[in-house]
Amino acid sequence: MPPPPAARAKVLQAFTDLLVTSGERSATLDAVADHAGVSKGGLLYHFGSKDALVDGLVEHLTALIAADVAAMRAAPEGPVYYLLRTSSDVGNEFDRTYLAVAELARGAYPRARSALDAAEQAWTDTVAEQVGDAALARTVVLLSDGIYHRASLGAAPPPLEELLALVERLRRPAAS
């Protein structure tokens, strides 16, 4: 099979950038094409409509989620540390794609929510497997959501160390 055209990846990257930094309203086809270095006509050759562009990004996120959950399960420091650590890291591809799809989910593309719900469920299950406490698992994922909330508003992430310290205290109930 022929290699996928490099322009596709460039377009998805530009779409993600605009969604994260300037919101859904700014991520027009014109702006995406400009930012990707192609013309609008060229963009619409690879993605036949804006809906197809959204689908492309959602599918990309779905693949990244599967990879992230696998990495979470394999992480030597455990799922909790892995989740909170990667939640603070808004620079990498996965977190940027997550934020971009969350932007779409809030807007006129409700089907983008399915991918986000799947991620939440997979994270919660994986954390619960390790800590053996469903309530703590939900809380940890909720903290991760809070970090995303701030990032989606453009605020700086909180210091990671103090969060991990607090979670650690909850995992060992003071050896009562």
Added chain:
Amino acid sequence: MPPPPAARAKVLQAFTDLLVTSGERSATLDAVADHAGVSKGGLLYHFGSKDALVDGLVEHLTALIAADVAAMRAAPEGPVYYLLRTSSDVGNEFDRTYLAVAELARGAYPRARSALDAAEQAWTDTVAEQVGDAALARTVVLLSDGIYHRASLGAAPPPLEELLALVERLRRPAAS
């Protein structure tokens, strides 16, 4: 002074409803006017432009924030319980207005962020006053942000009791 026209409040309420339930894209002047039961011309008599409409909503939130912080300080159960409890309550006017302004902050209205930043700071300070632990205060507000994150995506809020129980364990380090 003459009483403020009732149409103003109706328009702000309709604007809030549309932002929360359908996102910024859907909150057009046409839609807001329809939902408020006035014509677009009538809306533009009270708010001379869409920017003026946004300013009106942000000022409304600023007043609600001041009232909320005062209620938080006066709450018999303490700021922590008050914050987490009210964060789960997405139905009341304050939380709906907060979600609506957050929607604007993510879109093309960055000045809406100032009001949100002020709220976060006031909440953190007030919680820190009570728990005497800056890191725990930041964590509690972060949990509150996580609840808002889910609400902004249309998901159900998490069970409140288990969150409060976990916070309580952190406030009393097992009496070591």
Added chain:
DNA sequence: GTCTATATGGTGATAGAC
């Protein structure tokens, strides 16, 4: 494959009747 037009629909804003 990628580009330059261009058609079509919707959004913010204005003018003027009532």
Added chain:
DNA sequence: GTCTATCACCATATAGAC
């Protein structure tokens, strides 16, 4: 004060040249 036109502009999408 509130309404009904109406305008100018921008976004998506299409047609067809290169």
